[in-house]
Amino acid sequence: MKNRLLILVSLVFFALTGNAQSLQDYLNEAEANSLELEAKTFRYESALEKINEVGSLPNTKFSAAYFIQEPETRVGAQKAKLSALQTMPWFGTLSAKKESEAFKAEALQNEIDFYKRQLFLEVKKVYFQLYELQVREGILNENISILNTYEKLALNELENNRSTMVDVLKIQIEKNELNNKLKTVIETRKAKKIVFNLLLNKSEDAVIMIPDVLLIEDNLLFTKESISQNPKLLQYDNIQNSLLKSEEATRKEGMPMLGFGLDYVFVEDRPVANLGDNGKDIIMPMVSVSVPLFSKKYSSKRKQLQLEQKAIETTKTDAKNKLYSLFETSLSNLKNARETIKTQEANMIQADQANKVLLTAYQTAKLDFEQILEVQQLKLKFQLKKVEAKKSYLTQLAILVFLTN
DSSP: OHHHHHHHHHHHHSBSSTTTTHHHHHHHHHHHHOHHHHHHHHHHHHHHHHHHHHTSOOOOEEEEEEOSSOOEETTEEEEEEEEEEEEEOOTTHHHHHHHHHHHHHHHHHHHHHHHHHHHHHHHHHHHHHHHHHHHHHHHHHHHHHHHHHHHHHHHHHHHTTSSOHHHHHHHHHHHHHHHHHHHHHHHHHHHHHHHHHHHTTOOTTOOOOOOSOBOOOSOOOOOGGGGGGOHHHHHHHHHHHHHHHHHHHHHHHTSOEEEEEEEEEEEOOOSOTTOTTTTOOEEEEEEEEEOOSOOHHHHHHHHHHHHHHHHHHHHHHHHHHHHHHHHHHHHHHHHHHHHHHHHHHHHHHHHHHHHHHHHHHTTTSOOOHHHHHHHHHHHHHHHHHHHHHHHHHHHHHHHHHHHHO
C-alpha cells in the first residue's frame, strides 16, 4: 500500500512530458542549495560532537611541589612531591549526560527534516502557481485568437448587413479586457519565476521548465494517524526525552564525587650507615570524597527541568492539534477542488455544445454575436475556474504530503 501511494503521489507531481522529473529535480536543487539547511546541518554535527564532550571525565589534576624547608623523616629529608588526582562523577552521571545530548542531536535532525518538508512545500506551491499562470496564459491567448476570428466574421457580416457595428465593438471590448488580463498574468508569472529561483538559491533569470499537463489522481489515501510521525512532533518527543535524561544527570550530580590520587615524595639519603630504607621515596595512594552538603541548586535545577518537560508536553499537544486541524482543512479543500474540476469540465462540454448550436444556426439564420460572446465568456470562466481548482488540488495534496508522508 505504501509503495502504491508513493507511486500515485509521484504521478500527481510529475509531468507527462519528457521532462517528467522536473519537479523532483527542483526539489533536489532546493535541498542542495539551501543555506538554511546547510546551517542547520552544521548545528546538528556540532551537537553530535557535544556528546563526546559531556561523556568525558573531568580533567586529571597534576601538581608538583619543592620543599624549601625540607621535612625530616627517619629515612631522610623530603625534597619534592608529585601528585595526581582524578575525580569521578557518581555512577551513571556521564552516560545520562551523553543520552541527553544524543536526544538533543536527534531533535536537531528532526528540525532539519521538518525544515526540508517546509522547503519542499514552498517550492511545490510556487511551482503549481507557475503552472496555473502558464495555463492561464495559454487559455487567454486561445480566447483572444477565437475573438479575432469572431471579429473578422463580424466585419464580413457587417458588409452584408447581417451584423452591426455594435457587435464589432463588443468583440473588440472583450478582446481589450482579455489582453489586459493577459498582461497581468505575464507580469505575475515573471515575478513568480524570480520567487521560485530564489527559493532554489539560483539566479533570478534562470530558466524554469513547467510541463503543459499535470495529472490528477483520485485514489490517494491519507490518514490523520500518520501525523504522529511528523518531524515536528518527533522533535518535541526527543526534546522531552533529553530533559528527562538531564533531570537524571542532575540527580546524580547531587550525589558524592569520588577522587582517586597518588602522591610521590622524593626523599634524600641520610648520611647514616646501615640505616634501613635510607632515602626510600614515599608512595601514597589517596581516595577523596566530594560531598554536596549544600545541594539546593541541584533540586532547583531538577524542578526547572520538570517544568520544562510540562511546557514541552503542552506545546506538543498544541502543535498536534494545529496539524490535525490543517489536515482536516486540506483534505476538505482537496475534495472540494476535485469536485470543482469535474463541474467545470462538464460546464465546458456544455458550453462547447451551445457554441456548436449557435454556429450551426448560422447556416440558416443571422449570427447572434451577443449570444456567442456570452457563451465564450462562460467557457473562459469555466476554463479559468478549472485551472484554479487544479492548482488548489495540487497545493492541498502537497500540504497533506507535508503533514503525513
